[in-house]
Amino acid sequence: MADRRPLISGNWKMHHDHFEAIRTLQKLAYRLTNEDAELVDASVHPPFIDIRPLQIVIETDDLPIALGAQNCHWEDKGAFTGEVAPPMLAKMHVSYIICGHSERRELFGETDDDVNRKVKAILKHEMTPILCCGETLEEREAGEAEAKVERQVRAGLDKVKGDQVAGMVIAYEPIWAIGTGRTASSDDAQAMCGTVRRVVADAHGADAAAGVRVQYGGSVKPTNIKELMTMPDIDGALVGGASLDPDDFARIIQFRLQP
Numbered sequence: 099m100a101d102r103r104p105l106i107s108g109n110w111k112m113h114h115d116h117f118e119a120i121r122t123l124q125k126l127a128y129r130l131t132n133e134d135a136e137l138v139d140a141s142v143h144p145p146f147i148d149i150r151p152l153q154i155v156i157e158t159d160d161l162p163i164a165l166g167a168q169n170c171h172w173e174d175k176g177a178f179t180g181e182v183a184p185p186m187l188a189k190m191h192v193s194y195i196i197c198g199h200s201e202r203r204e205l206f207g208e209t210d211d212d213v214n215r216k217v218k219a220i221l222k223h224e225m226t227p228i229l230c231c232g233e234t235l236e237e238r239e240a241g242e243a244e245a246k247v248e249r250q251v252r253a254g255l256d257k258v259k260g261d262q263v264a265g266m267v268i269a270y271e272p273i274w275a276i277g278t279g280r281t282a283s284s285d286d287a288q289a290m291c292g293t294v295r296r297v298v299a300d301a302h303g304a305d306a307a308a309g310v311r312v313q314y315g316g317s318v319k320p321t322n323i324k325e326l327m328t329m330p331d332i333d334g335a336l337v338g339g340a341s342l343d344p345d346d347f348a349r350i351i352q353f354r355l356q357p
């Protein structure tokens with residue numbers, strides 16, 4: 099971790115109705131200290147239906163947790179049944195939006211082009227995209243991991259200005275490590291997050307590479323976060339399963355205190 103501010107994000111996927119979401123958020127907030135808020139940015143990414151109730155709780159109780167979304171469309175409005183537009187999320191003070199998560203790419207057919215449109219739409223509405231990239235096990239075993247991640251990062255950031263990239267987040271998530279309990283070793287995670295930063299430097303310049311925050315995602319737990327966060331190109335984590343448990347997620351945010 100360099101001098102970029104760490105960002106730990108919880109992707110709740112399709113879990114928690116709005117009552118469960120509020121309870122989970124309140125339990126998480128109860129476990130966090132002022133020192134945590136000074137040192138680490140934390141965000142939660144609930145299902146769309148939970149965003150408005152969580153916004154009310156966060157703002158009423160002044161909780162040190164940013165609101166995130168898991169996806170959005172790229173248009174501001176229109177005939178797109180079932181979709182949610184970026185300005186709707188901005189209106190609820192959403193700060194971060196995940197785009198191009200591997201589950202959206204694999205299960206819902208999102209292309210690099212779609213992801214790039216989403217990145218640009220999110221930036222247009224002054225929110226921060228968390229652009230996801232990562233390889234399958236087959237691609238890793240075939241020695242194609244770097245090329246795949248390079249392609250996803252270049253395409254996802256196509257025609258985005260360097261100063262905007264500098265404020266963004268990119269999550270490197272090896273697909274074989276998501277929800278499997280199998281984490282990349284901290285050296286492998288560092289190597290791939292370093293690749294992400296090199297690609298950003300090449301495509302958007304040194305300032306963009308120095309500013310962009312790179313998260314690692316894939317079975318992050320309280321027991322492995324501390325070591326991951328010692329790596330120079332890892333600035334945070336995108337956490338799925340462990341973020342559903344407020345105890346575990348608080349301990350991940352408090353990575354500095356873990357044994």
Ligand code: PEP
Pocket residue numbers: 109271275276277278279315316317318336337338339340
């Ligand atoms: C994710 O959902 O992006 C993720 C990394 O999940 P998990 O932490 O459960 O592997």
